[in-house]
């Protein structure tokens with residue numbers, strides 16, 4: 001079973017422009033970064049982003065649909081996976097190949113592969129603790145405008161939920 005944690009993740013939020021020029025985004029896996037060149041092609045009838053990246057020592061190209069969703073605070077862009085699913089993150093398997101959603105790549109979260117009761121639940125707790133530590137590393141600001149940031153709120157929520 002392939003785990004999400006083993007894959008390279010390309011988040012739509014790392015593609016931050018729509019001016020039609022080429023730019024470099026980064027796919028990420030376990031703290032390592034991998035460059036992904038991209039250029040948007042946004043017409044009235046087709047919205048796509050063309051990406052190119054290294055896969056097995058070759059440059060691979062891929063065209064991904066972009067879906068815009070209207071939200072109260074402005075439009076939000078999503079990737080449209082070939083299966084029709086709308087998602088913010090696409091994944092590339094460790095052995096290379098195209099980016100696709102986690103259903104298409106049949107990915108599972110590591111935590112789903114751990115038996116909660118094994119060793120009295122110690123392994124499960126360790127895994128959750130590791131996950132929290134990773135999340136803590138990604139928190140740059142504790143407060144914004146006098147309130148805990150979204151990441152901090154999520155961190156606190158998960159810590160309470162997992163009791164670690």
Ligand SMILES: [Zn+2]
Nearest residue numbers: 081083101104
């Ligand atoms: Zn898919």
